[in-house]
Amino acid sequence: MSGIGSLAAVPGGALPGKGSSGSAVRSDVERNHRALLDAARELLSERPNVPLYEIARRAGVGQATLYRHFSDRMAIVGAIAAEVLDEVEAEAATSAPEGAQGLANLLELLVSAMVRSGALLQLIDDEASGAEQPGTVTYELVRRLLVMVEGRFDGAKAAGALRADATPEDVVLVLGMAKGVIMGAAPDKRAAAASRALDLALNGLLAHRG
């Protein structure tokens, strides 16, 4: 778990005052960082393509400050996606991880997080374009997502609950499918549409005794 609240551990959170000189972090820096994350989180959830200057305005800081805290758009999107993944991980830890239900539970958590968070949505969207080279924000987050998913996948597979030809990549595919539905639906219908889509896709992944 990449610590929420630990500034230094926030991906992309290259804070201005983070030099190795060991000086304390200025209070305004920390305050602004949090304000930016909160503003971005709120705005991205409704409008994944919201311009960065609107995020800065909502946070009550100048654009330059935003860029001082996050080098580019993907840095702030990634920081929020990381927080959301933290939360999903925490929620997932409270449910039994075994069998088909374990996989279904995790996917439900992930998909409902995608509905709430435009950041996670954008992460899945970049999965193809940016996930290939190590070092990128997308790459690290997607790897983390894969690790989360693979554990549950293996459990479901071992229990004989899945189609014989099912692979972990199929699970990523399912997330991509949910993404398409969420992005294409009107805001007030996203949750229902995504839930139904996940139902269909998961059902398609299960082993059915004919």
Added chain:
Amino acid sequence: MSGIGSLAAVPGGALPGKGSSGSAVRSDVERNHRALLDAARELLSERPNVPLYEIARRAGVGQATLYRHFSDRMAIVGAIAAEVLDEVEAEAATSAPEGAQGLANLLELLVSAMVRSGALLQLIDDEASGAEQPGTVTYELVRRLLVMVEGRFDGAKAAGALRADATPEDVVLVLGMAKGVIMGAAPDKRAAAASRALDLALNGLLAHRG
């Protein structure tokens, strides 16, 4: 079938010289119209967000000419989507429309057309935002798509091949799912990913005797 080749019937093809005075269509108009469609089709297939001025350049005409033929982006995208739907309809007519296989065949044709044509992809993408008000390009095309799909859906449902709770909206959902996968995949992996996604989703829609 909205006639390919019949200029007046092309949606959004409000040709400059199309006044009711009955005068013949100028040859350069027709030539440019076709050149624009061809250019757009080619460019949109690889890059759904290609700027309009690139389409004009590829067609060998000025931007003003593009706007004289198509009032805005959606007009040209819609014109191409209509052509693609024509082709899918023609292909679909050669396969048996009955039962689950009939539905599967149509969806396969549609999804592979989405892989090839960025225009159809954008149409599905707009399905939520633009399909609500009659009169828009998106509305008419989505309605046409629904009609195509509903026939086959009813056939499959009547044959008892589908889940009891399956609705025609689920089919639209499946197309949205495919869209998400296609847009998220690297160009050379789109076909495979879309095919697999369709397999999962369709399988999820089928009735499975437990």
Added chain:
DNA sequence: GCTGTTGCGGACAACACTCTCCGTTTCATC
């Protein structure tokens, strides 16, 4: 409170894209 350092923010340059204006060219007709 004073001071050096660090971060701040408004304003701006740069860019990408859409859509339009107007002088020029091409077309169909005679």
Added chain:
DNA sequence: GATGAAACGGAGAGTGTTGTCCGCAACAGC
């Protein structure tokens, strides 16, 4: 070929977004 009408295309105005510069303000340490 001459002529009027219609379409053409280059150039540019308008718009929205990203990313940067530099004088100014806030902070931490003394």
